[in-house]
Amino acid sequence: MKPALFDYVRAETLDEALAVLAAEGSDARVIAGGQSLMAMLNMRLARPKVLIDIMRIDDLDRIDEERGRIVVGAGVRQAKLLAWDNLAAKLPLVALALPWTGHEQTRSRGTVCGSVAHADPSAEMPLCLIALDGQVHLRSARRRRLVAAAEYVTGMMSTTRQDDEMIEAVSFPVRDGNGYSFREVARRHGDFAITACAAIASADGIRLAVAGVADKPETRDWPDLAGSALDDALNAFAYELDARDDIHATARYRRDLVRQIGRDVIMEARRCRA
Amino acid sequence: MPRLTATKRHAMRFRLNGHPVEGHAEPRMQLADFLRHELGATGTHVGCEHGICGACTVSVDGMLTRACLTLAVQVDGCDVRTVEGLAPEPGRLSVLQAAFRRHHGLQCGFCTPGILMSLDRYLQTNPNPTENQIRELLSGHLCRCTGYTPIIRAALEAAAVLASPTQQEDHVHV
Numbered sequence: 001m002k003p004a005l006f007d008y009v010r011a012e013t014l015d016e017a018l019a020v021l022a023a024e025g026s027d028a029r030v031i032a033g034g035q036s037l038m039a040m041l042n043m044r045l046a047r048p049k050v051l052i053d054i055m056r057i058d059d060l061d062r063i064d065e066e067r068g069r070i071v072v073g074a075g076v077r078q079a080k081l082l083a084w085d086n087l088a089a090k091l092p093l094v095a096l097a098l099p100w101t102g103h104e105q106t107r108s109r110g111t112v113c114g115s116v117a118h119a120d121p122s123a124e125m126p127l128c129l130i131a132l133d134g135q136v137h138l139r140s141a142r143r144r145r146l147v148a149a150a151e152y153v154t155g156m157m158s159t160t161r162q163d164d165e166m167i168e169a170v171s172f173p174v175r176d177g178n179g180y181s182f183r184e185v186a187r188r189h190g191d192f193a194i195t196a197c198a199a200i201a202s203a204d205g206i207r208l209a210v211a212g213v214a215d216k217p218e219t220r221d222w223p224d225l226a227g228s229a230l231d232d233a234l235n236a237f238a239y240e241l242d243a244r245d246d247i248h249a250t251a252r253y254r255r256d257l258v259r260q261i262g263r264d265v266i267m268e269a270r271r272c273r274a
Numbered sequence: 275m276p277r278l279t280a281t282k283r284h285a286m287r288f289r290l291n292g293h294p295v296e297g298h299a300e301p302r303m304q305l306a307d308f309l310r311h312e313l314g315a316t317g318t319h320v321g322c323e324h325g326i327c328g329a330c331t332v333s334v335d336g337m338l339t340r341a342c343l344t345l346a347v348q349v350d351g352c353d354v355r356t357v358e359g360l361a362p363e364p365g366r367l368s369v370l371q372a373a374f375r376r377h378h379g380l381q382c383g384f385c386t387p388g389i390l391m392s393l394d395r396y397l398q399t400n401p402n403p404t405e406n407q408i409r410e411l412l413s414g415h416l417c418r419c420t421g422y423t424p425i426i427r428a429a430l431e432a433a434a435v436l437a438s439p440t441q442q443e444d445h446v447h448v
Contacts, residue, residue, distance in 0.1 A: 002302065004302065005302055006302055008301035009276070009277045009278075010347075011275055012275055034343055039325050042324055049280075053348060077337075105331050108339065109334075109337055109344070189413040
């Protein structure tokens with residue numbers, strides 16, 4: 001299908017983009033790489049009156065390290081972050097998960113922040129941001145606001161973003177010494193995950209984060225469980241997740257994947273822990 | 275800050291396969307439709323229109339791009355490359371295209387333009403790909419005829435041919 005009518009604004013500065021958002025509110029949508037939003041426009045699931053293109057705002061195309069956090073600007077394409085020399089050293093989990101985010105042909109244009117803004121329950125970048133206690137940097141003409149990623153995503157493709165706000169950046173804390181692991185099951189490599197699991201093993205214990213099962217990524221923190229105690233914890237977590245049947249897999253299959261690959265990633269993350 | 279109104283057709287200019295082109299597009303017009311209907315460049319095919327099938331894959335400023343997930347107005351001033359630009363001259367195929375023909379890397383040909391663009395771009399930056407890398411790249415495309423095996427054979431052979439020194443200066447595209 002083809003998109004419905006909209007005006008197109010090519011913002012040259014962040015202030016210009018924010019001014020249009022302030023004036024148009026919910027009638028406006030920001031487009032960056034467009035790899036999620038364009039599909040929504042084509043299917044007319046999104047029908048904004050104004051589209052604000054932010055990809056010619058040079059200031060947003062930045063990866064910075066600030067006070068122990070890696071700040072990824074709204075213009076940073078997934079391919080650029082994947083090619084960043086420090087990625088594996090600073091953000092090992094993101095380095096593991098990014099190759100699963102879409103395909104070579106969509107990572108070349110899609111942005112990290114756009115994936116977070118879209119908040120698909122199966123998507124890898126919201127999962128990583130939530131698993132790593134990342135933050136979403138929201139900006140409007142009125143104010144700046146930092147929101148914890150876990151609070152930012154409220155459900156399937158819904159977030160706490162106000163109508164006049166846009167994501168200016170997302171930031172990931174850098175933590176040394178942790179072990180990380182990521183695995184996902186999808187019909188085709190690069191398609192949305194049927195189930196994706198990320199594990200973090202720290203000195204405090206283990207964290208498991210799961211996407212593709214509930215209506216948003218869910219995490220659980222446990223002490224260093226092993227054996228049947230770990231099985232019981234995984235089983236309880238899988239059971240508590242609000243899994244749904246869809247065309248790709250049943251809820252039961254998804255829960256089983258949480259038990260199986262959840263255990264695999266936890267064991268692997270532990271082995272990688274310093 | 276340019277604001278292009280929804281119901282008007284706006285003048286657009288960019289380079290297509292090295293040549294300047296111009297046409298008119300409403301803001302909502304996909305790049306794929308602009309190429310086909312406005313410029314008559316029908317080599318780029320339109321399949322799913324939501325970025326899954328890969329038939330419309332082109333290159334914009336060196337980035338692989340789904341032409342259905344990109345607006346024509348977004349590429350104003352850019353360098354766009356499509357399948358029409360692969361052959362070095364009329365009647366002569368590129369190394370990659372010739373390998374596709376030898377290995378029967380296409381049957382109906384619908385998916386082929388997108389796959390050729392992906393492989394052309396990929397082999398330029400990854401001249402010695404493994405079979406797994408080619409398979410992963412092809413995960414961004416759907417082909418319902420070939421089962422992919424002949425496409426993988428063609429891609430690996432094209433990479434080998436291009437890596438031989440005598441071939442290199444002869445071809446702009448892989």
